[in-house]
Amino acid sequence: MITLIVIxxxxxxxxxxxxxxxxxxxxxxxxxxxxxxxxxxTLVDRDDEMFLKERLPRSSFSRIKRQRVAVTMRYVGRIAxxxxxxxxxxxxxxxxxxxxxxxxxxxxVNLATQLRLQCIMxxxxxxxxxxxxxLQLTPALLAPEYQKLRENVVRLGKLQSPTMAPLxxxx
Amino acid sequence: MALKSLVQMLWVVGIVCQAILGVVLVSKKGWKTxxxxxxxxxxxxxxxxxxxxxxxxxxxxFYSYWLMEAIGVALxxxxxxxxxxxxxxxxxxxxxxxxxxxxxxxxLLVCIGFVVLLKHTPFSFRGITSAVVTVEESARIIEVxxxxxxxxxxxxxxxxxxxxxxxxxxxxxIFAAVExxxxxxxxxTSNAVHEYLNVVRILxxxxxxxxxxxxxxxxxRSVGKVELPQRSQLEQWNQAVMELIxx
Numbered sequence: 001m002i003t004l005i006v007i008x009x010x011x012x013x014x015x016x017x018x019x020x021x022x023x024x025x026x027x028x029x030x031x032x033x034x035x036x037x038x039x040x041x042t043l044v045d046r047d048d049e050m051f052l053k054e055r056l057p058r059s060s061f062s063r064i065k066r067q068r069v070a071v072t073m074r075y076v077g078r079i080a081x082x083x084x085x086x087x088x089x090x091x092x093x094x095x096x097x098x099x100x101x102x103x104x105x106x107x108x109v110n111l112a113t114q115l116r117l118q119c120i121m122x123x124x125x126x127x128x129x130x131x132x133x134x135l136q137l138t139p140a141l142l143a144p145e146y147q148k149l150r151e152n153v154v155r156l157g158k159l160q161s162p163t164m165a166p167l168x169x170x171x
Numbered sequence: 172m173a174l175k176s177l178v179q180m181l182w183v184v185g186i187v188c189q190a191i192l193g194v195v196l197v198s199k200k201g202w203k204t205x206x207x208x209x210x211x212x213x214x215x216x217x218x219x220x221x222x223x224x225x226x227x228x229x230x231x232x233f234y235s236y237w238l239m240e241a242i243g244v245a246l247x248x249x250x251x252x253x254x255x256x257x258x259x260x261x262x263x264x265x266x267x268x269x270x271x272x273x274x275x276x277x278x279l280l281v282c283i284g285f286v287v288l289l290k291h292t293p294f295s296f297r298g299i300t301s302a303v304v305t306v307e308e309s310a311r312i313i314e315v316x317x318x319x320x321x322x323x324x325x326x327x328x329x330x331x332x333x334x335x336x337x338x339x340x341x342x343x344x345i346f347a348a349v350e351x352x353x354x355x356x357x358x359x360t361s362n363a364v365h366e367y368l369n370v371v372r373i374l375x376x377x378x379x380x381x382x383x384x385x386x387x388x389x390x391x392r393s394v395g396k397v398e399l400p401q402r403s404q405l406e407q408w409n410q411a412v413m414e415l416i417x418x
Contacts, residue, residue, distance in 0.1 A: 002287055003355055006312060010351040013315045017344045020322045024332060084329025091261055091331060113264045116329050 032082050035075060043072045046136060065133035073126050080119035086112040174366050181373040182223060188380035189216040195387050204257075207249040208339050212383075214242050237303050244310045247343060251317045254340045258321070258330060265328050273320060280316040284309035304358050311351040318344040338386020342379040349375025 042048065049068075053061050090112060093105035129135045193216060196202070202209040218239035225232045255273060259266045288309045321340060325332060332340070353368045353375070360368070 002290060003359055006287065006308065006355045007352055009312065010315060010348045010355070013319050013344060013348040013351075016319055016322050017341055017348070020326065020337075021341065023326065024337060027331075080329060084331075087329060088331035094261070109261065110264055113262055113328075117264070117268075120327060
């Protein structure tokens with residue numbers, strides 16, 4: 001029995017390494033993807049949710065809530081992915097000989113890191129809401145954090161050369 | 172007989188690959204970025220050559236082999252720590268959380284390793300080899316588990332692996348996983364199967380060598396050739412966020 005578990009662990013490790021290689025290759029060609037924050041705001045709007053809860057039968061509400069949570073999770077996943085891309089971009093900009101660019105890049109990396117952590121928490125909370133639709137655990141802090149990150153990235157884009165500017169501005 | 176020839180051939184190929192890796196590490200001044208990995212490689216290379224020469228002196232070969240294996244496992248842990256340090260060196264906010272998670276996983280893996288050490292079914296061969304193989308199995312469980320934790324953490328935090336760091340971790344991971352499988356099966360099988368397991372072990376090691384050489388040689392991909400969204404789209408997001416903040 002132990003032998004089987006150990007072999008399964010080793011094979012699982014090989015699978016994980018293979019996925020890491022694939023993810024790294026995929027990420028190389030990845031770009032910052034758009035986030036429709038208006039739709040995101042509508043999805044996490046509690047008034048909307050309360051309205052649905054009052055008007056719909058319990059089973060219908062649960063089904064719709066799950067659909068909303070699933071879509072919200074996709075949005076959060078996209079924000080998390082964008083934050084991760086910005087982290088990579090910021091790390092590259094940290095090597096800049098221009099002190100101001102390097103400092104702004106450092107701020108961006110820190111902010112993107114915080115946002116990424118918040119996304120992990122948000123995804124965990126949303127997973128719980130998906131499991132129990134009557135729960136209300138919407139990540140309210142996520143959008144302001146994303147806005148702060150965006151402002152800093154735009155600032156970095158302005159500091160850097162015009163050829164480097166489009167990527168930071170694009171979030 | 173043919174299998175022994177294959178083992179000999181793969182062994183020589185491995186030594187050649189190690190020599191190439193040595194040249195790559197020296198030319199790239201690898202000891203500056205990866206001191207533990209360089210030490211790990213140096214010990215591995217020395218032991219490969221030494222053991223190859225000693226293969227006809229059975230007793231000396233036996234003790235040298237297991238001694239080098241023990242040093243290799245210990246240095247393998249040091250390499251995992253090195254990769255962890257490099258990966259989180261630029262992420263102060265994540266380092267504390269990652270360190271805590273890593274320590275918890277380490278404690279759990281040590282417990283699992285200890286259980287395996289105590290509860291493992293009796294091996295088909297006895298004596299010091301049995302004990303050494305069980306200890307190695309436990310150590311490899313911890314090593315593989317830590318590497319899995321490292322890859323899982325980097326994925327969860329969305330970290331960007333630098334080319335060389337990723338190569339070092341991946342090569343070590345493949346090698347440790349293959350070692351774990353062969354060492355586990357080793358204790359349950361007869362001498363006839365051990366010959367085949369030897370082939371698998373050497374193949375696993377040679378694969379890792381090729382990974383290390385490849386990732387250390389290939390330059391880092393540059394970022395910049397990316398498709399970007401329209402600027403007008405960006406303005407729309409900005410407007411949406413501002414509305415959200417003002418609410």
